[in-house]
Amino acid sequence: MNQKLLAKNIFAFYFNSKEDEAKGIFSDMTFGYYDKTKFEGEISWNTVKHQLMYAVPFENILFNGKESNICK
Numbered sequence: 101m102n103q104k105l106l107a108k109n110i111f112a113f114y115f116n117s118k119e120d121e122a123k124g125i126f127s128d129m130t131f132g133y134y135d136k137t138k139f140e141g142e143i144s145w146n147t148v149k150h151q152l153m154y155a156v157p158f159e160n161i162l163f164n165g166k167e168s169n170i171c172k
Contacts, residue, residue, distance in 0.1 A: 105132075106131055106132030107132040107133055108132055108133065109132075110131075110132065110133070110134065111129065111130060111131045111132075112129065112130045112133075112134035112135070113127075113128075113129050114127055114128050114129075114130075114135065114138045114139075115127045158171045159171060
């Protein structure tokens with residue numbers, strides 16, 4: 101961040117399914133921007149808790165719309 105190498109001090113993750121990967125659509129991580137074509141609706145911004153590890157807190161993670169309860 102101090103070197104100002106990124107357009108913005110943000111990063112984004114895009115996770116995809118194996119079915120979509122078979123169609124040539126892959127998961128990715130971007131630095132300095134986010135790909136507006138990879139989502140619909142509002143963005144959820146999270147504060148980075150551990151800057152050296154890019155850690156963010158999660159309340160829960162859903163798989164196929166079902167709560168996993170792995171974030172306790």
